[in-house]
Each structure stands twice: as C-alpha cells, then as structure tokens.
Amino acid sequence: MTPDEILKEMYDQTLVGNGPRVLELTHQALEQGMEPQSLLFDSLIPALEEVGARFERGDFFVPEMLIAGRAMAGSMEVLRPLLADTGVETIGKFVMGTVKGDVHDIGKNLVNIMLEGAGFEVIDLGVQVAPEKFVAAIEEHQPDIVGMSAFLTTTMPMFKANLNALTKAGLREQVIVMVGGAPVTQEYADAVGADGYAADASATVKRAKALLAQRRAGVPA
Ligand code: B12
Numbered sequence: 001m002t003p004d005e006i007l008k009e010m011y012d013q014t015l016v017g018n019g020p021r022v023l024e025l026t027h028q029a030l031e032q033g034m035e036p037q038s039l040l041f042d043s044l045i046p047a048l049e050e051v052g053a054r055f056e057r058g059d060f061f062v063p064e065m066l067i068a069g070r071a072m073a074g075s076m077e078v079l080r081p082l083l084a085d086t087g088v089e090t091i092g093k094f095v096m097g098t099v100k101g102d103v104h105d106i107g108k109n110l111v112n113i114m115l116e117g118a119g120f121e122v123i124d125l126g127v128q129v130a131p132e133k134f135v136a137a138i139e140e141h142q143p144d145i146v147g148m149s150a151f152l153t154t155t156m157p158m159f160k161a162n163l164n165a166l167t168k169a170g171l172r173e174q175v176i177v178m179v180g181g182a183p184v185t186q187e188y189a190d191a192v193g194a195d196g197y198a199a200d201a202s203a204t205v206k207r208a209k210a211l212l213a214q215r216r217a218g219v220p221a
Contacts, residue, residue, distance in 0.1 A: 003034050007043045010075075016045035017067025019074045026075040036082040040110070044072045046183035048106065052182070064137050069106055074214040076109065084116035091119040092212050097129030098181075099158035107201075111147065114201040115208065120145075131158075131165035138171050144212055145176040147204070148194075159192045165189050180204060210215060 001009070006029045013021045029039055053058035060068075087153040094115050098108050105127050123141050126132060129148075138146060146166075150156045159179050166172045177190050178196040189197035194205045196211050198204040 001028070002210065003029070003032070003038075006032070006034065007038070009052075010039065010043040010180065011047045013066055014044055014071045014075075015050055017064065017071045019067070020072040022071045022076065023074050026078050030078070030082070035101070039075065040079060040083070044075060045110075048072055061137050063080045064073075067211040071107060073109070076106075076113070080113050089120050091209070092121070092126045093123070093126065093141060094120045094145045094147060095113060095123045095134070095137050095141055095143040096147040097125030097134060098127040098151075099155050099162065100128055100150040100151055101158065102150055102155040103127045104149070104181070107151065108147075108149040111149070111180070111201045114205050115202065118205045118209070120205075120208065124136060131162045134162050135165050135169045135171065138166070138175055139169070143175060144215070145178055145208055147178045147208075150179070150181040156181075156184060156188065159189075161191055176208075176215060178204065178208065178211070 008027055010025045010029070011023055013025065020176065026039060030036070041135060048068060051060060051065055055065055094112075096108060096112055096115075098105050108124075108127075109197065112124055115122050125137055134146060134148070137143075148159055148162055161171065163177060166175070166177070176196065177194045177195040178198070179192070180198055184197060188195045196207045198207045
C-alpha cells in the first residue's frame with residue numbers, strides 16, 4: 001500500500017471503529033517508514049473530528065463514538081513512545097487531568113504525549129478529577145503548570161471550581177493554570193481566570209513553554 005492509501009484506510013477504519021485493523025495499519029505504516037506525526041494529524045485526528053460531526057448530525061450515536069475513540073486510542077498506544085521519545089531534557093513539570101464529571105481523555109492523552117515529547121515531565125491524574133484531587137496533586141508534585149481538560153459544556157464550569165479550590169488552598173499563585181478541550185475557547189479561559197488556553201496539542205506545547213519562560217523571567221502570567 002502507498003502512504004496515501006494507508007492514511008485513507010486508517011481514516012475509514014477509525015471512523016467505523018475497527019480497532020484491530022487500525023492497529024495493523026499503524027504497524028504497517030511504521031514498518032514502511034511513515035512518520036508517527038503523519039498518522040496522527042493526517043488520519044486519526046481528522047477521523048475523530050468526522051465522528052464528532054456525524055454525532056452532531058445524528059448519524060452516529062454514543063456507541064459509535066466509543067468504538068472510534070477506542071480504535072484511535074489503540075493506535076496511540078503504539079505511537080506514544082515514538083512521539084514522546086525525543087531525548088530532550090526535562091524542562092518543567094506538568095500535572096494534567098480531565099475535570100470531574102467528564103470521561104473524555106483522548107485529547108488529554110494526546111496533549112500529554114506532545115508535552116512529554118517536548119521535554120515536560122507529565123503527571124496524569126486521569127479522568128473525573130475532583131478539585132480536591134488537583135489540590136492534593138499540586139501539593140505533592142509541585143508542578144510548574146496544571147492542565148485541565150473539559151469536553152462538555154456541562155463540565156467546563158469545573159475549571160472555575162478547580163481554580164477556586166486552588167485559591168482556597170493557597171496554591172493559585174504558585175502554579176500556572178492551563179485549560180483546554182473541544183468546546184473551550186480563549187474567551188472562556190479568560191473568563192474563568194486561567195493563565196493559558198490552547199486549541200490543540202502542539203499549540204499547548206508552545207503556550208506552555210512561553211508561559212513557563214515568562215514565569216521564570218519574573219513576569220506574572
Ligand atoms: C470520542 C468521544 C466520546 C467518547 C470518549 C472516549 C474517550 N476515552 O475519550 C465517549 C463515547 C465516552 C463520549 C461520551 C460522551 N460524549 Co463525547 N465525544 C467524543 C468525540 C467524537 C471525540 C473527542 C476526541 O477524542 N477528539 C479528538 C481529540 C484529539 O481532540 P480534542 O478532544 O478536542 O482534544 C484536543 C484539544 O481540545 C486540546 N486539548 C485537550 N485537552 C486539553 C487540555 C489542555 C490543558 C489544553 C491546553 C488543550 C487541550 O488538545 C487536544 C489535542 O489536539 C467528540 C467530538 C469532537 N469533535 O470533539 C464528542 C463530544 C466531545 N462528546 C459529546 C457528548 C455530548 C458526549 C456525551 C454527553 C454523549 C452522551 N449523550 O452520553 C458523553 C459524555 C460522557 C462524559 N460524562 O464525559 C459532545 C459535547 C458537546 C458539548 N459541547 O457539550 C461532542 C463535542 C460531540 C458533539 N459534536 O456533539 N464521547
């Protein structure tokens with residue numbers, strides 16, 4: 001198969017949630033010397049975007065979203081070490097979690113992979129992370145940045161609840177807070193008082209590095 005054929009079939013098979021075939025194609029692509037980034041950005045992510053569009057139109061339902069998500073996650077397990085293993089030294093510590101009430105983690109996991117690849121040490125708290133768990137993790141790990149993911153308009157208000165919990169625990173000033181997830185916007189991030197927002201994984205890396213550099217230069221975020 002040519003690289004284009006692989007990308008196309010991988011897209012189609014992710015869309016229909018054929019996990020075993022997506023995994024097979026992932027291995028085949030890598031054996032042929034294709035770049036892991038290309039599989040991610042030219043096939044897997046566009047497929048999930050299409051899944052979301054179909055769900056919105058009522059052509060797909062939750063089970064379809066779930067199997068498509070699983071198919072992508074299976075491939076990401078293979079790609080993860082390849083994307084993260086760039087041999088760069090640690091530049092900062094990042095605590096990351098999906099907010100309480102929300103189980104979406106594909107986007108968060110992708111952000112984690114890219115952050116690791118850029119040299120961040122990432123402590124992943126998983127999904128459904130309650131405010132007190134963010135507080136405890138910050139106390140324990142003393143990260144430079146805490147990242148919060150939310151994918152539902154109903155769980156986005158948890159950002160504010162988390163920020164309030166950090167303030168109450170006296171931790172707000174010592175950590176940079178970044179927020180993100182499909183429905184989140186820069187305006188929303190500003191409104192809840194987060195320090196940073198990014199729309200995708202590579203923008204997150206750029207923004208995280210910039211915020212860290214600012215903080216280390218003594219400029220408040
Ligand atoms: C797969 C999926 C699921 C899977 C999740 C599997 C998993 N393990 O994650 C399952 C089936 C479980 C699911 C369930 C539901 N889902 Co859903 N889901 C999706 C879908 C199709 C893809 C999400 C995804 O993985 N995208 C791919 C990743 C790579 O993109 P991403 O998530 O946006 O992440 C990127 C950025 O947002 C950013 N980012 C992410 N996190 C962070 C964090 C920080 C700090 C920063 C800076 C950046 C950042 O970088 C990421 C990488 O580039 C989306 C549709 C869509 N277009 O997003 C709907 C979607 C998010 N789901 C939706 C809904 C409604 C639901 C349900 C309520 C459905 C239901 N009726 O039960 C439930 C809720 C369950 C819950 N309590 O959480 C809606 C949300 C609508 C809204 N605005 O509120 C969406 C948008 C679908 C739609 N178009 O209507 N879902």
